[in-house]
Amino acid sequence: MSIKKSNTIKSYEITSESIYLERRKLIKSMSVASAMIPWGMTLSQSTKDDSYIPAYKRNSIYSTSEPKNSFEDITTYNNFYEFGMGKSDPYRNSANFEPAPWNVKISGEANKTGIYNIDDLIDSNALEERVYRLRCVEAWSMVIPWIGIPLGNIIKKLEPNSKAKYVAFETVYRPSEMPGQKKRILNWPYIEALTMAEAMNPLTLIAVGLYGQDLLNQSGAPMRLVVPWKYGFKSIKSINKIHFQESKPKTSWNISASNEYGFYANVNPQVDHPRWSQSRERRIGNGFFGAKQPTLMFNGYQDEVAHLYQGMNLRKYF
Amino acid sequence: MQYMVKVFTLISLIPFIILSFKGFGFFSGLGANPIETIIHETGQWGIRTLIVTLLITPIGHYMRHELYKKLPKPLGLVSLFYILIHFLSYALIDQGGDIKVIIVDIIETPYLIVGWAGFLCLLSVGLISFKKLQSWFNKNRSTISGIIYTAAVLGVWHYYWQTKVIELEPVLLAILMILLTGWKFKTSKNKS
Numbered sequence: 001m002s003i004k005k006s007n008t009i010k011s012y013e014i015t016s017e018s019i020y021l022e023r024r025k026l027i028k029s030m031s032v033a034s035a036m037i038p039w040g041m042t043l044s045q046s047t048k049d050d051s052y053i054p055a056y057k058r059n060s061i062y063s064t065s066e067p068k069n070s071f072e073d074i075t076t077y078n079n080f081y082e083f084g085m086g087k088s089d090p091y092r093n094s095a096n097f098e099p100a101p102w103n104v105k106i107s108g109e110a111n112k113t114g115i116y117n118i119d120d121l122i123d124s125n126a127l128e129e130r131v132y133r134l135r136c137v138e139a140w141s142m143v144i145p146w147i148g149i150p151l152g153n154i155i156k157k158l159e160p161n162s163k164a165k166y167v168a169f170e171t172v173y174r175p176s177e178m179p180g181q182k183k184r185i186l187n188w189p190y191i192e193a194l195t196m197a198e199a200m201n202p203l204t205l206i207a208v209g210l211y212g213q214d215l216l217n218q219s220g221a222p223m224r225l226v227v228p229w230k231y232g233f234k235s236i237k238s239i240n241k242i243h244f245q246e247s248k249p250k251t252s253w254n255i256s257a258s259n260e261y262g263f264y265a266n267v268n269p270q271v272d273h274p275r276w277s278q279s280r281e282r283r284i285g286n287g288f289f290g291a292k293q294p295t296l297m298f299n300g301y302q303d304e305v306a307h308l309y310q311g312m313n314l315r316k317y318f
Numbered sequence: 319m320q321y322m323v324k325v326f327t328l329i330s331l332i333p334f335i336i337l338s339f340k341g342f343g344f345f346s347g348l349g350a351n352p353i354e355t356i357i358h359e360t361g362q363w364g365i366r367t368l369i370v371t372l373l374i375t376p377i378g379h380y381m382r383h384e385l386y387k388k389l390p391k392p393l394g395l396v397s398l399f400y401i402l403i404h405f406l407s408y409a410l411i412d413q414g415g416d417i418k419v420i421i422v423d424i425i426e427t428p429y430l431i432v433g434w435a436g437f438l439c440l441l442s443v444g445l446i447s448f449k450k451l452q453s454w455f456n457k458n459r460s461t462i463s464g465i466i467y468t469a470a471v472l473g474v475w476h477y478y479w480q481t482k483v484i485e486l487e488p489v490l491l492a493i494l495m496i497l498l499t500g501w502k503f504k505t506s507k508n509k510s
Contacts, residue, residue: 291414292414313485
């Protein structure tokens with residue numbers, strides 16, 4: 001009986017968090033948001049009351065102090081093949097996408113499955129700003145001030161059972177609004193997944209905004225994953241399905257080219273992509289003559305995540 | 319005739335003019351990653367121009383138009399011009415002009431080896447056409463067109479190999495190269 005009782009405390013609940021959180025006032029966040037909005041849209045946007053971000057706190061523990069990329073760079077240079085394969089395609093082709101209303105289907109090995117509204121999944125009073133590095137598998141990088149909540153907080157609410165070893169995510173499939181989905185570039189809908197330990201890591205975020213305002217369509221509105229120690233393609237956008245399962249999920253890029261894109265896809269300067277080096281990266285916004293910089297192990301998040309992969313052969317499990 | 323050659327050469331330089339304007343911030347500029355934009359666009363226009371250059375001969379042959387004799391050389395040089403910018407912006411700006419870094423990068427990146435080889439082929443032919451080696455040029459026409467064909471095949475391969483998923487354009491260019499090579503072998507057989 002005592003064994004059974006110990007099961008009621010899930011392993012992911014043991015991680016304790018002591019984070020210094022700076023409170024910010026609603027009015028301040030709104031003024032930041034309106035300052036970021038392009039010309040001509042100021043009025044309609046700043047009076048918008050269906051924003052996912054009423055207020056947020058700054059999390060300085062998990063934030064880098066490196067200079068942030070501009071809002072323009074972050075929202076005009078994206079890989080989001082659902083809107084096309086060019087870097088500016090998501091910015092150009094995503095205007096018809098409708099991020100509201102938004103429901104997410106929760107299924108698989110959890111007690112609380114079913115269809116949830118985004119507001120029921122994401123506690124808007126718990127939103128944090130975290131400035132993370134993002135490293136793309138194509139060897140460029142950015143620094144982005146995300147706004148979101150730890151994925152772990154959402155998962156705890158959904159009460160996954162002991163069979164839940166992995167959590168898989170799906171991007172919404174709407175070819176009429178996402179022109180890239182009309183072509184078979186990848187196996188739509190896009191699927192990504194994490195192990196439960198990765199999903200419960202305090203760094204793993206579900207973001208609903210950046211630079212103080214709701215995510216734009218090209219950034220994965222209205223909710224997306226942010227896993228800063230993995231290559232960008234793991235951070236799946238516009239999520240409308242979350243599935244808990246016992247077996248390792250098949251993920252989109254891994255299906256497309258399993259020798260090039262592994263399940264883990266941890267940033268690792270020592271393990272090259274078969275067709276290019278991963279030892280250096282171009283930081284976007286460093287200027288035309290800006291030199292490439294060395295890529296850091298786990299994208300610089302070694303202290304937070306290296307223990308997840310202890311003893312693993314990272315060449316084999318790339 | 320000479321006037322038509324000038325018109326076509328000028329048309330082939332339009333992408334370069336647009337790219338220059340982008341460099342000064344027009345047409346929404348070079349974007350968040352300007353060096354990548356320059357490398358990609360000059361590479362694409364270089365291989366496109368080269369394949370158009372190769373297409374002129376068979377098309378002119380069937381249309382019995384005299385233009386096809388005059389046009390390949392200036393268009394080939396425009397292609398070399400694009401590829402030269404493509405290579406120099408990679409070597410001097412993207413890699414900061416550091417020879418050691420470039421060598422390591424090329425070894426680690428297989429599609430760069432292919433691109434390098436194609437670039438050297440094209441460059442060698444380009445240099446010949448500039449120098450006063452016209453008689454040598456005329457005597458060795460088949461060797462030279464062989465080198466240009468090799469450059470084009472390597473260029474398309476380089477383009478295809480660096481894409482993350484199968485893209486339409488490099489596939490189309492590869493099909494064109496197969497047709498062109500087939501035609502080349504057929505006509506050179508007829509002559510001998």
